[in-house]
Amino acid sequence: MTTVGARVREWRPAWELDLLGTLSPHRRGARDPAFRVEPDGAVWRASYTPDGPGTLRLRCVGGVVEATAWGAGAEWLLDGVPELLGAADEPDGFVARHDVVREQLRRRPGLRIGRTRRVFEALVPAVMEQKVLGAEAWRGWGYLLRRFGEPAPGAPHMRVPPPPEVWVRIPSWEWHRSGLEAVRSRTIMGAARVAKRLEEEPSERRLRSLPGVGVWTAAETRQRAVGDADAVSVGDYHLPGMVGWALIGRKVDDAGMLELLEPYAGHRYRVTRLLESSGRRPPRRGPRLPVRDYRAF
Structure with missing residues (x-):
């Protein structure tokens, strides 16, 4: 250092x-x-x-x-x-x-919901994670930051996420090399063009007005950028099953998850964070999903 x-x-x-x-x-x-x-x-x-x-x-x-x-x-x-x-x-x-x-509150008393105050910077990786495995999205995030992000001040081995004007100029072949298909890349570039307005008004309504941004992406963005302790990632592949298993011992769908979380209105994201930290998850009953590689398509 x-x-x-x-x-x-x-x-x-x-x-x-x-x-x-x-x-x-x-x-x-x-x-x-x-x-x-x-x-x-x-x-x-x-x-x-x-x-x-x-x-x-x-x-x-x-x-x-x-x-x-x-x-x-x-x-x-x-x-x-x-x-x-x-x-x-x-x-x-x-x-x-x-x-x-209650037990996780006792074990994790210092777990808080913070906020970065950078909406577009939280939105980009959320879009990358849409409907894919985390490893697949993180591979693309890492590639694009190493390719277009500048060395971090004081830590040149790290990279600074590029500003919106850089994301807009990324050519199609670089998106392809990163593993992102055209739908997600268009969503990111579209958001980059209105990034200033997103920073000024990071409401769920504003986020969901963007093409390609739905309830899941808006929630993932608001959780991190504005510290929304109530934003639930509806549409997540694993979250409903985890919440149901931890609270009532069986998997549920999105509707069932929202019903279980209703008594925690105002703190629903906080509850999912606490439940995730508990390690209680339904047993796996099949092979893991493969990590897709759009670069081969």
């Missing part, structure tokens, strides 16, 4: 912070070029901020968050550390109504 040009700030949250648990939704696979976890628990994130590219390193020691940032976006990233780590989250009114939820 280089300290040249670094800016440092400390922040003490009023709760016992689960640093990695809070930040893990922003990681797109183990090889995400924009996200890195060190052996000592420090977390690195690269982002293209309103002020330009920046890199943020976070480490929690003795209840104090040590934040170090580099690049033109350093001050913007440092200013946003409390919100990124859940300072704007409001879990106080949350009441657990199932034993497994």
